[in-house]
Amino acid sequence: MSFDLQPLMISGKEVLPLIEGGKGVAVSTGESSGAWAAAGGVGTFSAVNADEVDENGQVIRTVYHGRSRKERFEELVAQGIAGGIKQAKIAHEVSNGNGRLHMNVLWEMGGAERVLEGVMEGAKGMIHGITCGAGMPFRLAPLAAKYNVHYYPIISSARAFRALWLRSYRKLPDLLGGVVYEDPWLAGGHNGLSNSESPDKPEDPFPRVAALRKTMNEFGLNHVPIVMAGGVWFLREWENWLNNPEIGPITFQYGTRPLLTQESPISDLWKKRLLTLKEGDISLNRFSPTGFYSSAVYNSFLHEMYERSDREVAFVDHPAGDHSEVFTFGVRNKEVYLTKADLKRARDYIAEGFVKALPTPDSTLIFVDADKAKEIRQDQLDCMGCLSMCKFSNWAANDAGTTGHKADPRSFCIQKTLQQIGHGDNPDNNLMFAGHAAYRFGSDPFYADGFIPTVKQLVDRICTGD
Secondary structure (H helix, E strand, O other), rough: OOOOOOOOEEEEEOOOOOOEEEEEEOOOHHHHHHHHOOOEEEEEEEEOOEEEOOOOOEEEEEEEEOOHHHHHHHHHHHHHHHHHHHHHHHHHHHHHOOOEEOOOOOOOOOOOOHHHHHHHEEEOOOOEEEEEEOOOOOOOHHHHHHOOOOOEEEEOOHHHHHHHOOOOHHOHHHHHHHHHHEOOOOOOOOOOOOOOOOHHHOOOOHHHHHHHHHHHHHHHOOOOOEEOOOOOOOOOHHHHHEEEEEEOOOOEEEEEEOOOOOOOOOHHHHHHHHHOOOOOOEEEEOOOOOOOEEEEOOOOOHHHHHHHOOOOEEOOOEEEHHHOOEEEEEEOOEEEEEHHHHHHHHHHHHHOOEEEEEEEOEEEEEOOOHHHHHHHHHHHHHHOOOOOOOOOOEEOOOOOOOOOOOOOOOOOHHHHHHHHOOOOOOOHHHEEEOOHHHHHOOOOOOHHHOOOOOOHHHHHHHHHHO
């Protein structure tokens, strides 16, 4: 079919209104983002623990030598800056001056501002925009202005943008390149569901984006494009959004589809798994140590997380009400009190081989086997501060180096699993982020017989409406 997709001014240049979504930890690289820009769109490399590579193009994996979390955190930041600069240079070279190049960072990433500034300083002139979400990036605008690049906050409601605008962005409106609306029910990775929104009751994005446009227009931002992210597959399904005064200037972000390209660095095993997904295979869950909801493929990794939380009982330190039964756990045989029903459950878990009871910050115990308990403990000890605050390890980027809460064994080391899946480990055994439309790989005729396109072939296909 013929599809009328008009260029749009993005980050100072007319390009296709098609943006590659940034995917952190070794997935959105300079090769993939550079190819997307070369095809006439906006490529986005991720500066979230980006890979440094040697002169032969081989990834240099980070080996941490610091004995303390703070020492390892400094190594993490230094590596992140070096990797980000390298990926920016690769993207710049591959793009050959076409399209636009953006850098994606997570505001709640450990050392986010330092990494952002370090990469911008080391790759001056190569980066045209910064996209940033996972939190409320109030300081994004002045950081972008320092290097005269456009900024693109990622939000999931008009209310969130209003807060950012009034507190910060209204002071630097000219460099606001666009506002990314990331659908909290459909997008892959971390999602911006608020406490008032139900994960089980997805809302139609059109009225939410129309509300965002209304808010933006109130601030005189009629000309600033909105970027629709999450659930976008066939553009023909979004045709009523084009040239629609309720929506205004609109561009579309693709995070999941670029995974299945020849330039994508993910493993062949991961790519093949994407082709087998069925509707409902993506789980919106809250296991992430960030505290955010996130969307990922339901696999062995997530299955174990759900089972771990199912084996949970509440305790109190002193007898109170129904909590009258003594239970001891840990190397010091700490005494706590359970209900009779929970004591029976605890004994049943132990009989099944889940012999280690681990306390959580919510005065509960979860039960895991000895090997899993050892793995959890080691992962917590190995923390390198990849988040500004981490539920799993209780790290925080403050003077104390801690959130002040107990580490939560119901979560996991996100740095470890994303590094593993990003560098070739079995995707079934790791966190496999994906948007909720990922099941469409299996039914889209474009991918028939396991066809994996180049980025250019994918962009050309999208431009047809398919």
